[in-house]
Amino acid sequence: MGMDISGITNTNATSLVQNKNDVKNTDTSKVEEKVAENKSTEQGATYEKSDVKETGTYKINKMSKEDRAALVQQLKADMEQQKQQMLELVNKTLSGQVGTFGKANDDSFWRMLAGGNFKVDAATKAQAQADIGEDGYWGVKQTSQRLFDFASALAGDDVDKMKEMQKAMHKGFGQAGKSWGRKLPDICQRTIDAADSLFDNYYKSKESESKEVISEDTIKE
Template sequence: MAINSITNSVAAQRASTYTAAKTDHTEKKSESSTKTDTGVVYEKSSGQTSGTVTKKTDYALVNKLKADAEQRTSQLRSLVEKMMTKQGVAIGTADSMWSFLAKGDFTVDEATRAQAQADIADDGYWGVDQTSDRILDFAKALSGNDPEKADLLLDAFKKGFKEATKSWGQDLPDISQRTYDAVVEKFNKWKNGTEETEAAQTQA
């Protein structure tokens, strides 16, 4: 649960640099939208994988994805902070929290363990499928679903993954590597135009 949180958050921050060249007016508009969307939970719609290419950043979707990621990460951080406090561990920076988790030198109550297992399950919010889907959706929203930008945004994700590894302080857990592999695979399908074809075959 924890590591896919930082993988998702850091990768999203990296991918956000794609829009850094926008004008101040656009940035202010985006910031305003973020404030109004805070607390909105992102749920992928059935038409989300539409092949329509606009080549225009979908700021509404970007802001929803960012707000959702921030809210979920905040919930996770609060959970970890409570656990650390109960065990007499001082709460420092975000990096120190990830290092604390990476060491594994802590205990969790049964309710927290059950929630964590549900969150990283195959159908969980921090599971491989949902996390990789959100990262791809974020890239599509930033690029206006332009597959020509896939390599650029995938590179941003890979840089974010390296930063997450650095924050973790050691090799990331298996779930993170599986998420990484799933993201690369989904980006390649998007870039090569095979995403819709395979989805249709699966539904048939």
């Protein structure tokens, strides 16, 4: 099992900036019913940390290697499904507006999107708003938690490896920024900050565990 989540992070980051641009480049319209319909038919499976059948604050870190490997595959499958749904939505919207669509990994494609030289219909805007909203799959809360969970599944309960994963996360966002061709939208920075906070809380929990062990040893002596 690989120990680098920069590729996963790059996918998360580029998807975030794509949806962010969808929201900015369209006329406003009330399409709440369409959003509700899209949520029920298109959103697909969303990973919830409560699915993990373990005890303790950091459930994933303490899972067995085999269970963590299985969780990584689950997370990847969920993300790929969401990515494909997003790309299909964008493909339908941009059909005829840009040259050759489909090369989502091509830097020129992302730079074109960053430039905002296209139109987005009201329904697409509404779906994008829902996707990056507070409860959306690509929103700050879910994305930062998903990044932390990926790291936890890859690293296990190992502080040094978790720090490696955190560095890989920042590397992934850096790569996404280069593909984007300009400063990433604010939602990306807020996602990084939220994920960093999750990592910091984990490190603090490990420090507390170490202090408790030392205290117990001192009492025994």
